[in-house]
Amino acid sequence: MTHRFLLEPGSWSFEGYWLEKNKIPSQVRGITVIAWKQENWFTLLSKFILGDNYQDEIVLQYKGHLDSEGKYYTYVLQHSLWGRVEGEGSIGPESIVQCYWLIGAIQRHTGFDTFYRLDEHTYHFSSGIVAGHHLKNTMEGTLKRQI
Template structure:
């Protein structure tokens, strides 16, 4: 199957669930916009927002939105690529991606962080208009949070 996510310009809607360590899961929704600015350079912006007043262990948690800004280079006829990522809650992130037949797998690490933060993202192709995203952040060998969602092509 040929990938339509990331490898083509477009916009996507995402709905899913965020799970922090030792907490209940939080629903989220968001949007992703992918642009190809030059022959092999892509940019991807993702914004996820959380509904207000979600109960968390007897109290209410208002989690701020998170904005992800990726910029990367995918060389022609290659299945591996490099990218940089800036998040609204973290900065100075570098990563690598692999494009396989059914998935796009990304791994990243936060630079200059004493907690050794690193993460992963897997975009699994369900069909040309739908992907399943699984993502997580770790500190050293411990998982801090994970989130997953369904991406639907928009327009």
């Protein structure tokens, strides 16, 4: 079974939680749209609406390139809160894992995302952001393909 998320065009809904140290988890809802414009080039646009404790929304605009074997990709990302981000990802049999780093930030920020396939239309998502040597926040939830 191959991955549908990222490797095929489509829309995905997201429901989950944003967690920060010493704060109550905040519900997150969103949508992700993936498009392939050329053979190995993709775009991904995500919009997340957060609960009352945070800013109204987070928008992510990716442009990425998949290698010829379909197992590794690199990307640049414009993040509505952090600005420019660069990253890379690996596509395994059951999950897609990516790491990223903020460009031009005063303090070093890095992060990781894991998309674990539950079935062909559902993925569990977990993410973490590290500032310096400390876990700043995490996000977890479920992505469901919109058919």
